[in-house]
Amino acid sequence: xxxxxxxxxLREPAPARSGISRWARRNSLQIGTVGVALLxxxxxxxxxxxxxxxxxxxxxxxxxxPYFGMVAIPLTLVIITGEIDLSxxxxxAWGMTGFDVVYLATRNYWLGFVACxxxxxxxxxxxxxxxxxxxVPSLVATIGTQFFWAGAVLVVTNAQGIGxxxxxxSLLHSGLVGRIAGQLPMQFIWMILIAIGVWFLLNRTRFGAxxxxxGDNVESARLMGVDVDRIKITCFALVGLAAAxxxxxSSADLFFFWPTMGQGNFLNTLAAVFLGGTxxxxxxxxxxxxxxxxxxxxxxxxxIVAVGLTQYYxxxxxxxxxxxxxxxxxxxxRRLG
Amino acid sequence: MDYVLQLKNVSKTFGEVEALRHVxxxxxxxxxxxxxxxxxxxxxxxxxxxxxxxxPDPGGEIYWKGEKIDHLSVARARDLGIEVVYQERALAxxxxxxxxxxxxxxxxxxxxxxxxxxxxxETNRLMNTAMGFTSAAVTSESAVKxxxxxxRQGVAITRALYFRAELIVLDEPTMGLSVSETKKCLEFVExxxxxxxxxxFIDHNIxxxxxxxxxxxxxxxxxxxxxxxxxxxxxxxxxxxxxxVAQTGVLDTSPQITPGNGGN
Numbered sequence: 001x002x003x004x005x006x007x008x009x010l011r012e013p014a015p016a017r018s019g020i021s022r023w024a025r026r027n028s029l030q031i032g033t034v035g036v037a038l039l040x041x042x043x044x045x046x047x048x049x050x051x052x053x054x055x056x057x058x059x060x061x062x063x064x065x066p067y068f069g070m071v072a073i074p075l076t077l078v079i080i081t082g083e084i085d086l087s088x089x090x091x092x093a094w095g096m097t098g099f100d101v102v103y104l105a106t107r108n109y110w111l112g113f114v115a116c117x118x119x120x121x122x123x124x125x126x127x128x129x130x131x132x133x134x135x136v137p138s139l140v141a142t143i144g145t146q147f148f149w150a151g152a153v154l155v156v157t158n159a160q161g162i163g164x165x166x167x168x169x170s171l172l173h174s175g176l177v178g179r180i181a182g183q184l185p186m187q188f189i190w191m192i193l194i195a196i197g198v199w200f201l202l203n204r205t206r207f208g209a210x211x212x213x214x215g216d217n218v219e220s221a222r223l224m225g226v227d228v229d230r231i232k233i234t235c236f237a238l239v240g241l242a243a244a245x246x247x248x249x250s251s252a253d254l255f256f257f258w259p260t261m262g263q264g265n266f267l268n269t270l271a272a273v274f275l276g277g278t279x280x281x282x283x284x285x286x287x288x289x290x291x292x293x294x295x296x297x298x299x300x301x302x303x304i305v306a307v308g309l310t311q312y313y314x315x316x317x318x319x320x321x322x323x324x325x326x327x328x329x330x331x332x333x334r335r336l337g
Numbered sequence: 338m339d340y341v342l343q344l345k346n347v348s349k350t351f352g353e354v355e356a357l358r359h360v361x362x363x364x365x366x367x368x369x370x371x372x373x374x375x376x377x378x379x380x381x382x383x384x385x386x387x388x389x390x391x392x393p394d395p396g397g398e399i400y401w402k403g404e405k406i407d408h409l410s411v412a413r414a415r416d417l418g419i420e421v422v423y424q425e426r427a428l429a430x431x432x433x434x435x436x437x438x439x440x441x442x443x444x445x446x447x448x449x450x451x452x453x454x455x456x457x458x459e460t461n462r463l464m465n466t467a468m469g470f471t472s473a474a475v476t477s478e479s480a481v482k483x484x485x486x487x488x489r490q491g492v493a494i495t496r497a498l499y500f501r502a503e504l505i506v507l508d509e510p511t512m513g514l515s516v517s518e519t520k521k522c523l524e525f526v527e528x529x530x531x532x533x534x535x536x537x538f539i540d541h542n543i544x545x546x547x548x549x550x551x552x553x554x555x556x557x558x559x560x561x562x563x564x565x566x567x568x569x570x571x572x573x574x575x576x577x578x579x580x581x582v583a584q585t586g587v588l589d590t591s592p593q594i595t596p597g598n599g600g601n
Contacts, residue, residue: 026478204451209436209443216429223423224441225415283431 029277047307066191069294082215082282083138090149092262095120095244124240128233215282347397356382371550378556389414418503427493430482435460487521563590
């Protein structure tokens with residue numbers, strides 16, 4: 001075919017590509033994220049060797065990263081579809097409010113746990129319906145629901161937290177936040193399970209394929225029979241479910257539910273998704289990237305303190321990371337697009 | 338000759354506006370029909386009726402391979418094998434070639450698990466055969482945004498043929514393409530003919546339509562103003578007539594062809 005010859009002329013001369021370079025090209029985003037992780041780790045290792053040579057810091061990261069990493073993973077799906085969810089922080093507390101209400105009424109913490117997940121799922125579904133069916137841009141819709149659920153939590157709980165010491169020794173507690181062999185925190189295992197589950201959903205099911213298509217070109221996806229509305233609503237619902245689960249896990253680990261919980265997880269959750277290489281423009285993103293980036297983000301705060309800076313720098317660096325990673329995406333998009 | 342698609346006495350009014358009036362139109366098996374007409378001639382309304390997006394007014398009839406289709410919906414049209422290739426809306430730019438080929442029709446096993454290897458290997462096969470992409474720089478993982486305009490049309494046409502489309506509707510496929518890209522795109526349209534399928538090629542540009550169409554249908558203000566077998570008219574003669582219709586509003590349709598002998 002003549003077109004073959006012409007097509008080749010138009011391209012850069014193609015060197016013989018080995019399997020490794022093709023693999024590197026295909027996974028360039030993930031490699032970049034791992035590179036950033038190694039770089040930051042090296043900086044901290046040089047700056048504060050005593051802290052970063054000890055096991056304690058890594059143990060602390062395994063304990064606390066899942067608190068928001070478990071939300072960042074499904075949030076990646078929402079952002080790949082080209083939407084955003086800013087309400088997950090309030091939904092963490094709203095789910096625990098569901099636990100609060102049902103537990104106080106029944107004194108059954110299993111029922112309370114189920115209620116927690118249901119409250120989160122429904123709150124996520126509502127986000128999805130507002131965005132997709134009513135057509136409110138997700139940025140505005142979820143700022144609204146973020147305030148709404150945060151307020152609803154305060155109204156229902158009368159701003160009173162509850163102690164959760166009754167969970168101590170229960171199967172629910174040891175299953176979610178216990179330690180394997182006295183060391184490895186269960187929430188880290190749950191974060192890995194969620195990451196594997198969402199990775200499978202995104203990369204090995206029609207649903208996942210349609211998540212990418214919905215975020216890339218809504219119109220062509222629709223013309224090819226993709227039910228974009230259903231895909232987006234499902235993604236929002238998954239974030240709601242995960243937020244409630246993460247809210248329960250962090251509360252159970254601390255044996256206390258604070259009605260204002262989740263507000264502090266806002267920036268680092270979003271930063272993890274963007275640093276992980278997910279495009280704010282939709283259409284691209286990986287679960288692996290978000291997973292690794294969650295640990296990078298969570299290491300920044302203790303790392304800064306360990307190298308001798310004040311904690312006030314943490315937010316400066318989070319902000320810097322968000323702006324730089326989104327700016328890089330914009331530049332790459334213009335260059336390649 | 339067999340007809341793959343036939344429209345009889347199809348009209349379409351939107352309120353006061355008659356977009357189509359008593360149109361009789363057909364596409365033969367393995368025939369490429371060029372559809373020419375000015376803006377507002379009714380080309381896009383006709384396409385939307387063929388793809389099930391609009392329903393014709395009562396009295397109009399649609400036949401697919403000789404069988405009357407009572408209610409042609411978008412889903413029904415796709416099931417029958419009518420596929421539209423749009424210039425801008427066909428592909429998802431940031432996604433890999435294999436994801437674009439299998440867009441909305443992914444291969445999965447009975448548990449719903451995607452067979453990614455199968456989709457990649459099928460895409461590789463299509464690249465080497467149908468699309469003729471043999472450069473090592475292009476793989477089934479390449480994002481389609483790196484492709485040229487003609488190649489993109491090629492991907493969309495290859496996809497339609499792969500999923501056994503019988504009739505491919507090309508809505509201004511060469512719009513905005515450079516000369517060499519247009520040439521490439523037209524080669525893909527010729528590939529439809531070679532594959533034994535049919536196509537409707539809609540374009541403003543007679544120079545693009547003439548070389549590859551078997552028959553040219555001219556729409557003017559909602560009616561079929563005339564149709565010509567390419568063999569019966571030279572390009573110059575066709576251009577002359579189209580220029581005259583622009584001036585006088587009347588198209589010289591001799592030698593007239595009727596649906597009965599059209600396409601042979």
